[in-house]
Amino acid sequence: MSRLFNSIQQRLSISLIAVLILVGLVFAQMSLWLFDQGLRRYLENHLHNETELLVAALARGANNIELDQRRISAAYNRPFSGHYFAIDLDGQQWRSRSSWDFALPEPAVAGLMDELADGPQEQQLLIVRADYRRFGKNILIVVAQDYTPMLESFRRVQWMAGGLGLGALILLVLLQRYLVARALQPLEQVREQIAQLQQGQRSTLDAKVPQELQPLVQQINHLLQHTEDTLTRSRNALGNLGHALKTPLAILFSLANRQELNHHLELRESLRNQLEHMQQRISRELGRARLAGEALPGAYFDCAAELPDLVSTLAQIHGCNLSIKWSAPDNLRLPWDREDILELLGNLLDNASKWALHNVQLTITQSDNDFILTIDDDGPGIAAELREQVVARGARIDEHIQGHGLGLGIVRDIVEHCKGDFSLHDSPLGGLQVVIRLPAPKS
Amino acid sequence: MRLLIVEDNVALADELVADLQRTGYAVDWLADGRDALYQGASEPYDLILLDLGLPGKSGLDILREWRATGMNRPVLILTARDHWAERIDGLKAGADDYLTKPFHPEELQLRIQALLRRAHGQVNQPQLDVAGLQLDEAHQVVIKNGTAIELTAAEFSLLRYFMLHSGKIISKSQLNDHLYDGESERDSNVIEVHVNHLRSKLGKTAIETKRGQGYRFLGIDNP
Numbered sequence: 001m002s003r004l005f006n007s008i009q010q011r012l013s014i015s016l017i018a019v020l021i022l023v024g025l026v027f028a029q030m031s032l033w034l035f036d037q038g039l040r041r042y043l044e045n046h047l048h049n050e051t052e053l054l055v056a057a058l059a060r061g062a063n064n065i066e067l068d069q070r071r072i073s074a075a076y077n078r079p080f081s082g083h084y085f086a087i088d089l090d091g092q093q094w095r096s097r098s099s100w101d102f103a104l105p106e107p108a109v110a111g112l113m114d115e116l117a118d119g120p121q122e123q124q125l126l127i128v129r130a131d132y133r134r135f136g137k138n139i140l141i142v143v144a145q146d147y148t149p150m151l152e153s154f155r156r157v158q159w160m161a162g163g164l165g166l167g168a169l170i171l172l173v174l175l176q177r178y179l180v181a182r183a184l185q186p187l188e189q190v191r192e193q194i195a196q197l198q199q200g201q202r203s204t205l206d207a208k209v210p211q212e213l214q215p216l217v218q219q220i221n222h223l224l225q226h227t228e229d230t231l232t233r234s235r236n237a238l239g240n241l242g243h244a245l246k247t248p249l250a251i252l253f254s255l256a257n258r259q260e261l262n263h264h265l266e267l268r269e270s271l272r273n274q275l276e277h278m279q280q281r282i283s284r285e286l287g288r289a290r291l292a293g294e295a296l297p298g299a300y301f302d303c304a305a306e307l308p309d310l311v312s313t314l315a316q317i318h319g320c321n322l323s324i325k326w327s328a329p330d331n332l333r334l335p336w337d338r339e340d341i342l343e344l345l346g347n348l349l350d351n352a353s354k355w356a357l358h359n360v361q362l363t364i365t366q367s368d369n370d371f372i373l374t375i376d377d378d379g380p381g382i383a384a385e386l387r388e389q390v391v392a393r394g395a396r397i398d399e400h401i402q403g404h405g406l407g408l409g410i411v412r413d414i415v416e417h418c419k420g421d422f423s424l425h426d427s428p429l430g431g432l433q434v435v436i437r438l439p440a441p442k443s
Numbered sequence: 444m445r446l447l448i449v450e451d452n453v454a455l456a457d458e459l460v461a462d463l464q465r466t467g468y469a470v471d472w473l474a475d476g477r478d479a480l481y482q483g484a485s486e487p488y489d490l491i492l493l494d495l496g497l498p499g500k501s502g503l504d505i506l507r508e509w510r511a512t513g514m515n516r517p518v519l520i521l522t523a524r525d526h527w528a529e530r531i532d533g534l535k536a537g538a539d540d541y542l543t544k545p546f547h548p549e550e551l552q553l554r555i556q557a558l559l560r561r562a563h564g565q566v567n568q569p570q571l572d573v574a575g576l577q578l579d580e581a582h583q584v585v586i587k588n589g590t591a592i593e594l595t596a597a598e599f600s601l602l603r604y605f606m607l608h609s610g611k612i613i614s615k616s617q618l619n620d621h622l623y624d625g626e627s628e629r630d631s632n633v634i635e636v637h638v639n640h641l642r643s644k645l646g647k648t649a650i651e652t653k654r655g656q657g658y659r660f661l662g663i664d665n666p
Contacts, residue, residue, distance in 0.1 A: 239524060243496055246523035247452045249545035254458035257548045259465075279545050283525060290526070310527065313534045317541070339528045346527030 008187075012180050013173055020172060024165045032154060040126065043145060044112040047128035051141040054085055055132050058139070065135055067094045080121050082146030090137045104142050116147055124148050186210050190217060197224075198441055200300025200335030227296050235290050235339075242286045249279055280409075287410045291417045292337035297441075301341035303328040303364060310345060311362075318353040328364035334371055335441055336418055344414045348375045348434055351408065355379030359429055370420075371438045379431035387424040411436075444559060444604060445469040445487070445621045449479040449502070450494045450521065459492070462548050463555075467583065467600040469624040476500030484514045487620045490558055495522040495533070503536050510537035517558045521546075549581075556580050563607045573606040574662020576645070585645070587663060592644050601637050605650065605660035614657035 050073075057071040067087065075083040076096035084099040086106070095104075102120040107113045107129040119125040125144040132139040186209050196202045204224060205217045256271040292299060303326075311324045318324075334341055345362065352360045356377035363374040382390060390408060415422050420438035427433035446463060450456040451474045463470045471486070473479045476499035483491050483505070495502035506518055517539045522529075525543035533541050539561075540554055560568060571578040577586040583599045584591040594602060600622055605613070619629045638658060642650055651659045 242525070243523040243544075246525075246544040247455055251452075251455045251458055253545050254455070254462060254548050257462070275545070287526070309531050309535060313527075313531045316534055316539075339526065342527040342531065346530070 028161050047143045050143045051130035084144040086142045088140040197298050200333050203298035288413045299337040301334040301338045303332045314349050324360045326362040347411050352377035373436040375434045376427040376429045377431040378429040381432040444489045447488045447491045448472045471625050480505045490517045492519050492521050506536045517562045573609045575664040597637050609660050612656050612659050
């Protein structure tokens with residue numbers, strides 16, 4: 001998956017998770033709190049009833065007011081049962097047996113105490129105070145109930161809700177990833193097509209995309225078309241310029257050959273030299289200006305379609321004694337402009353054919369990042385000490401090694417344009433081996 | 444040998460015509476593509492020099508139409524378009540050779556000679572070498588048993604035609620068609636005179652007269 005795709009996917013996931021966690025936590029905490037409050041109100045009522053029962057259990061005895069033990073709940077007699085009371089009747093006090101040595105805190109006002117109070121054995125107590133008046137005396141009753149079982153079950157509910165929430169979250173994120181991947185499918189398609197464009201496997205992007213992407217795709221296609229048109233136009237203009245310059249040169253060559261100059265051989269010679277220079281310069285510069293280089297990302301050179309024509313053209317030019325063979329992987333497309341590669345291979349094979357005795361071999365291979373073009377011939381080759389001059393940038397090889405000259409100049413231009421390099425070696429066929437390495441354009 | 448030059452640049456065409464006439468070719472010149480399409484196919488040219496950027500009709504289209512109608516005379520494309528993509532297009536359209544401007548006049552001569560030899564079944568010979576005679580086209584002399592024999596311009600063109608059609612019966616009208624351009628006055632007596640001159644230089648048996656049919660070149664190998 002691409003970086004772009006991942007980043008949109010990740011951004012969406014992160015914001016979704018954040019929102020879900022926040023909303024989930026707030027919601028769960030709120031409902032728990034409401035439940036807790038409701039439960040405390042209910043228990044307050046219950047405890048209030050207890051105080052009424054306790055008041056009712058007070059009875060006038062023989063000489064004093066007494067608490068009728070039979071009328072109070074058994075839970076008040078079991079130690080630390082979680083149910084406690086304390087009664088204060090104008091100094092006369094009763095305490096539940098269950099509270100043992102623990103003294104219940106006495107709230108300042110009647111009703112439910114706001115906070116839970118610490119009880120014996122780490123219990124958390126819910127405490128209600130009620131005031132009564134009976135037998136002509138003030139009665140203060142404090143009743144407490146252990147709230148820890150409720151707190152524990154709340155914690156259990158929290159854990160369960162957390163687990164469920166986490167599960168739901170994971171499910172949602174997975175679902176979201178799937179949906180986003182589906183929604184971004186067209187984007188992914190465009191990305192793949194752009195990669196294909198860069199590798200020369202297509203020349204335009206597919207226009208059948210969702211509405212949101214259409215302006216982008218249309219604009220890219222428009223740019224591609226525009227670049228191609230500009231290239232064609234400038235190539236035509238260069239062709240016309242070449243025509244305009246070369247035809248007069250052809251006339252001048254012919255004039256220099258006139259019989260009138262037979263008696264001025266030096267003049268003829270220097271005329272020819274100058275014309276020759278002009279011709280080479282014009283060819284080289286126009287050739288260089290024509291190169292498309294990497295201007296056109298969709299351009300490609302289809303080996304199987306172009307090489308047979310090129311080879312048969314060369315065979316026609318150099319006669320049938322010469323065998324020109326080529327080999328390339330099936331369906332190989334070189335991701336550069338067709339004319340650039342034709343010019344490159346044409347010049348190299350032409351040079352090789354000029355010098356070869358019988359055989360010329362072109363081999364194209366593809367490694368991870370490079371395309372390697374190897375041209376072998378069985379001609380005389382170039383001496384090792386001269387090769388450096390041929391490869392060196394700017395060397396006037398046309399003067400050093402006649403015949404290997406002009407073509408290699410434009411070859412060097414093209415190779416530099418494609419950011420590759422070239423080197424000369426001894427060929428296994430016996431002559432010169434030219435190795436061109438062209439790095440695949442980065443996508 | 445009669446050539447057609449299709450070239451829209453007048454100055455270049457003048458130079459080419461003069462150059463080629465000097466080397467013994469009968470030359471016609473056309474500048475318009477439409478004229479060339481018709482005349483190139485109807486007149487018996489031995490070779491056509493074709494520019495590509497022509498008014499009226501492009502050179503490549505002309506060539507394709509010729510080849511589509513079975514016209515198979517040798518065509519040499521003469522153009523400023525020197526790129527391999529264009530070269531391939533030209534040769535695929537049916538050209539026999541492709542020469543880019545600017546060119547050395549000698550190079551053009553060599554290409555024309557090679558094409559004519561090839562068109563007449565003499566492949567891969569640096570020189571016209573038929574039946575014991577070698578023709579030096581650059582110096583317009585014939586070499587017989589190692590000695591060079593000077594030829595006049597008319598004798599040279601006639602002998603070249605004979606040597607390219609060695610062993611075949613050639614009528615006088617055929618010679619007229621191929622040795623004179625469209626504007627020259629044709630007189631079969633002149634040809635007879637030149638044939639006799641050639642016989643006196645090469646030997647009586649070199650050219651045989653077939654009564655009522657024409658001539659047959661036998662060279663000096665045949666007794």
